[in-house]
Amino acid sequence: MIIGNFRIELEPRLTSPKWLYAAVPAGSLVFAFIVGGVFLALTGHSPIGTYSSLISHGYTSTKGITNTLGLATPLICTGLAAAFAFRMNLFNIGEEGQMYLGMIGSAWAGIALAGHMPHVLAVLTVLIVGAAAGALWVLLPAVLRAKLGTSEIVSTLLLNYVALNLVNYFIFGSRGFFRDPTTSFPQGRGVEETARFHSFGNSNTYPTVIIAVLLAVALYWFMKRSNFGYETSVFADSPNTARYAGMNSTKLTLSVLLFSGALAGLAGAMYVVGPAGKVDPGLLQIGLGYAGIVVAALARYNFVAVVLTAILFAGLRVGGASLQISSNPVPIAIAVVLQGSVLLFALGGEIFRRNRLRIRRVQQVSVAS
Amino acid sequence: MGSHRLGGATLFALSARQVTKRFPGVLANDHVDFDLLPGEVHTLLGENGAGKSTLASVLCGLYKPDEGAVLRNGTQVRLTSPRHGLQNGIAMVHQHFRLVDRFSVAENVVLGHRSLPFRLRASDLEDQVAQVAERFGLPLDPRATVGDLSAGQRQRVEIVKALYQGAEILLLDEPTALLAPPEVEKLFETVRAMTQVGKSVVFVSHKLGEVVDISDRVTVMRDGRVTGSVARGEADTRKLAELMVGRDIDLSPRRSQVPARETLLQLDKVGLTKDGIERIANVSLSVRAGEIVGIAGVSGNGQRELAEIVAGLQAPTSGEILISGARVNGMGTRHVRKAGLAYVPEDRLGTGLAPSLSIVDNLVLTRDRGFLVDRKSALAEAEAFIQQLEIKTPHAHTATRKLSGGNSQKVLLAREIFAAGEDSRVLVVCSPTRGLDVGAVEAVHKLLDEARSAGKAVLLISEDLDEVLTLADKVLVLYRGSVVHEVAGTEVDVEAVGLAMAGLS
Numbered sequence: 001m002i003i004g005n006f007r008i009e010l011e012p013r014l015t016s017p018k019w020l021y022a023a024v025p026a027g028s029l030v031f032a033f034i035v036g037g038v039f040l041a042l043t044g045h046s047p048i049g050t051y052s053s054l055i056s057h058g059y060t061s062t063k064g065i066t067n068t069l070g071l072a073t074p075l076i077c078t079g080l081a082a083a084f085a086f087r088m089n090l091f092n093i094g095e096e097g098q099m100y101l102g103m104i105g106s107a108w109a110g111i112a113l114a115g116h117m118p119h120v121l122a123v124l125t126v127l128i129v130g131a132a133a134g135a136l137w138v139l140l141p142a143v144l145r146a147k148l149g150t151s152e153i154v155s156t157l158l159l160n161y162v163a164l165n166l167v168n169y170f171i172f173g174s175r176g177f178f179r180d181p182t183t184s185f186p187q188g189r190g191v192e193e194t195a196r197f198h199s200f201g202n203s204n205t206y207p208t209v210i211i212a213v214l215l216a217v218a219l220y221w222f223m224k225r226s227n228f229g230y231e232t233s234v235f236a237d238s239p240n241t242a243r244y245a246g247m248n249s250t251k252l253t254l255s256v257l258l259f260s261g262a263l264a265g266l267a268g269a270m271y272v273v274g275p276a277g278k279v280d281p282g283l284l285q286i287g288l289g290y291a292g293i294v295v296a297a298l299a300r301y302n303f304v305a306v307v308l309t310a311i312l313f314a315g316l317r318v319g320g321a322s323l324q325i326s327s328n329p330v331p332i333a334i335a336v337v338l339q340g341s342v343l344l345f346a347l348g349g350e351i352f353r354r355n356r357l358r359i360r361r362v363q364q365v366s367v368a369s
Numbered sequence: 370m371g372s373h374r375l376g377g378a379t380l381f382a383l384s385a386r387q388v389t390k391r392f393p394g395v396l397a398n399d400h401v402d403f404d405l406l407p408g409e410v411h412t413l414l415g416e417n418g419a420g421k422s423t424l425a426s427v428l429c430g431l432y433k434p435d436e437g438a439v440l441r442n443g444t445q446v447r448l449t450s451p452r453h454g455l456q457n458g459i460a461m462v463h464q465h466f467r468l469v470d471r472f473s474v475a476e477n478v479v480l481g482h483r484s485l486p487f488r489l490r491a492s493d494l495e496d497q498v499a500q501v502a503e504r505f506g507l508p509l510d511p512r513a514t515v516g517d518l519s520a521g522q523r524q525r526v527e528i529v530k531a532l533y534q535g536a537e538i539l540l541l542d543e544p545t546a547l548l549a550p551p552e553v554e555k556l557f558e559t560v561r562a563m564t565q566v567g568k569s570v571v572f573v574s575h576k577l578g579e580v581v582d583i584s585d586r587v588t589v590m591r592d593g594r595v596t597g598s599v600a601r602g603e604a605d606t607r608k609l610a611e612l613m614v615g616r617d618i619d620l621s622p623r624r625s626q627v628p629a630r631e632t633l634l635q636l637d638k639v640g641l642t643k644d645g646i647e648r649i650a651n652v653s654l655s656v657r658a659g660e661i662v663g664i665a666g667v668s669g670n671g672q673r674e675l676a677e678i679v680a681g682l683q684a685p686t687s688g689e690i691l692i693s694g695a696r697v698n699g700m701g702t703r704h705v706r707k708a709g710l711a712y713v714p715e716d717r718l719g720t721g722l723a724p725s726l727s728i729v730d731n732l733v734l735t736r737d738r739g740f741l742v743d744r745k746s747a748l749a750e751a752e753a754f755i756q757q758l759e760i761k762t763p764h765a766h767t768a769t770r771k772l773s774g775g776n777s778q779k780v781l782l783a784r785e786i787f788a789a790g791e792d793s794r795v796l797v798v799c800s801p802t803r804g805l806d807v808g809a810v811e812a813v814h815k816l817l818d819e820a821r822s823a824g825k826a827v828l829l830i831s832e833d834l835d836e837v838l839t840l841a842d843k844v845l846v847l848y849r850g851s852v853v854h855e856v857a858g859t860e861v862d863v864e865a866v867g868l869a870m871a872g873l874s
Contacts, residue, residue, distance in 0.1 A: 225742060227738040227742055230733065230742045233726060234730075234734065237725045238719050238720070238723045238724060240716070240720040241719065242723075243682065244682070244714060
């Protein structure tokens with residue numbers, strides 16, 4: 001591009017220095033806030049005031065940060081689920097549906113199995129059954145992908161709608177096992193008390209957040225060090241090389257997709273052992289499965305970064321929601337604009353990590369022939 | 370060839386004056402001068418990365434030079450695109466053809482031509498195309514679908530296309546890389562027909578092969594600069610290689626120094642039929658410890674299938690494969706590896722190596738790994754290889770795709786020859802020097818020779834006939850999946866081998 005006497009060029013970097021990996025996301029965040037600030041100013045709100053209120057309600061106040069961590073807990077799991085599959089170029093975008101199934105599965109375990117179990121065992125059983133239900137929901141797409149090469153993108157996405165209607169059916173459409181029999185109001189049947197965690201203090205944060213963070217760290221270590229992590233990285237990079245080395249692609253595809261589904265199922269299970277305690281259609285409204293994909297992409301599929309990104313995102317939501325009830329209410333749409341801009345700038349910022357911006361004075365070439 | 374003189378000064382058909390082109394981190398062309406006479410055949414010789422393709426791209430209008438000028442018939446031209454180059458009579462045939470597979474020959478030839486009538490009559494076009502093709506001795510059926518043609522025929526389509534669009538100067542990038550010897554001869558006839566009517570041809574090549582022999586002049590480049598320009602007969606291969614590499618290069622034949630011992634790899638009447646087509650037919654051969662058996666042939670005559678069958682990636686539909694006397698066919702690549710076979714596939718990055726993974730991780734690829742991957746010993750191994758084989762890399766954790774072709778091939782060979790261990794005694798190598806520099810070719814040949822001296826049985830499958838003739842103790846020619854010619858390395862009749870490669874024996 002030439003402006004006046006200057007030529008503006010992007011020049012590919014041969015190597016990206018380490019600090020850029022942190023600087024680009026941070027810069028993206030700043031620019032996203034500037035864009036959001038413009039929207040705020042245009043709608044008659046003070047950007048500074050709104051942002052300080054957002055940060056306080058989302059992160060820095062005790063109530064804010066505990067609300068945020070509570071919301072971030074399942075989001076970390078769906079983020080891990082997406083990152084895990086996407087790293088191997090398996091685009092499981094069915095975290096949403098797998099999470100619903102995790103909720104249904106864990107609620108079943110919490111009602112049917114947890115009654116005679118001690119507390120820790122009950123919670124553990126409920127979490128495991130939820131994870132298994134999530135894995136089961138991705139089994140069909142996984143088998144189709146591994147055996148026939150069917151696009152997992154389409155099949156996992158479509159199953160989200162099936163899962164959504166399944167939850168609606170259990171609560172609104174029928175008077176079955178999952179529906180609370182004691183009231184005519186349509187709501188889920190509560191799980192046994194032994195199958196539920198108590199929150200920290202009087203907050204909305206549950207011990208499941210510790211499990212989610214530990215899981216992220218464990219996954220990070222496992223995928224870096226283990227043979228399984230090694231084989232998936234070879235397979236993701238070059239399927240031909242994997243074949244050359246005699247790796248079993250069917251087995252790898254199946255295990256990666258099933259584990260991804262299990263992680264998404266775990267998100268639903270954590271919702272049950274934490275705030276919900278039952279099959280709760282409220283989960284259908286907040287799109288934590290889809291948000292997990294965004295979180296994973298922003299974290300560049302790095303498991304530890306998923307934790308930080310999930311907390312950042314959850315905070316924007318929590319803070320954004322509380323702005324609605326301030327004296328000069330800011331519409332929730334502004335928080336959504338902010339989230340969208342963070343994503344947009346983060347993805348756009350990639351250009352500056354890979355390229356260097358150069359501005360040169362245009363030189364007139366003259367040559368004697 | 371005649372030079373046109375005007376007022377006592379030679380008028381060049383095309384010149385580059387002090388052309389400089391920079392890419393990030395690379396000075397691809399550093400004040401390069403280049404002159405092409407009308408009716409001249411001129412080879413631009415240099416290693417990969419020497420800047421010859423960059424210069425050709427500047428000359429045809431694909432790149433704009435940062436400094437310097439391009440002159441056409443003595444007048445400066447500022448080429449803005451390849452189309453603009455073509456308007457000035459300059460055309461380039463790229464190594465990777467730019468044709469539409471589903472279109473016919475005639476359709477491809479006229480594609481992009483500006484002055485086509487609104488209503489195209491296929492028969493008119495076909496007649497025109499056939500005329501051009503015939504005039505320059507390029508046998509082509511204008512109605513054939515390009516997707517069905519061989520590499521040599523596709524190249525003809527590209528040349529006819531350039532001529533049809535009025536090219537006076539033709540730049541050919543690595544034109545003989547995909548051709549069998551008789552096809553090369555055919556190409557040279559076309560080139561002669563072109564120069565007779567005053568057209569000029571530039572060969573861009575990294576190989577000291579046939580193209581140099583028919584050139585009137587050879588200009589050698591190294592590291593973005595011209596290191597020499599010699600007329601025909603002024604320099605021999607050795608001298609040109611030295612200009613290219615900057616040091617003395619030894620590409621003389623290497624043969625086994627010790628008598629071959631027991632048979633380690635044996636194929637007995639091996640056949641492969643896939644989708645009803647016979648890919649490999651009744652191939653029998655044996656490779657003994659301490660010898661290199663070379664398989665020559667034009668690309669696509671069953672080399673890949675043969676290599677994959679031996680390596681256990683495909684099961685043969687008939688016949689037996691024995692490694693150290695044990696039957697291994699159809700047992701899968703891990704089993705075959707355990708039986709003592711190492712395999713260097715043709716496709717280095719993307720099959721032999723995982724391109725985004727580090728050198729260390731690529732050394733781990735063929736090991737028994739257990740639950741946790743031991744990268745400590747692999748790192749030590751990688752560092753030893755980097756030092757011994759002079760692999761140019763920032764460090765052992767660099768992704769293999771960031772290495773040059775020669776250096777990544779060294780990593781692959783190191784893994785398959787040395788890291789595979791003492792028990793690995795059979796080595797199957799496919800086109801190990803394709804696309805490599807002269808210097809890297811020398812290094813790879815030395816490694817293969819070392820493997821032979823260490824008592825390995827080496828099966829070398831290569832489309833590069835010179836390579837097979839340089840290394841092999843026994844030469845076999847593969848044509849349409851069958852061995853059609855077999856001769857000892859010291860008794861090779863090059864012409865007979867060339868004919869066999871073209872299926873004419």
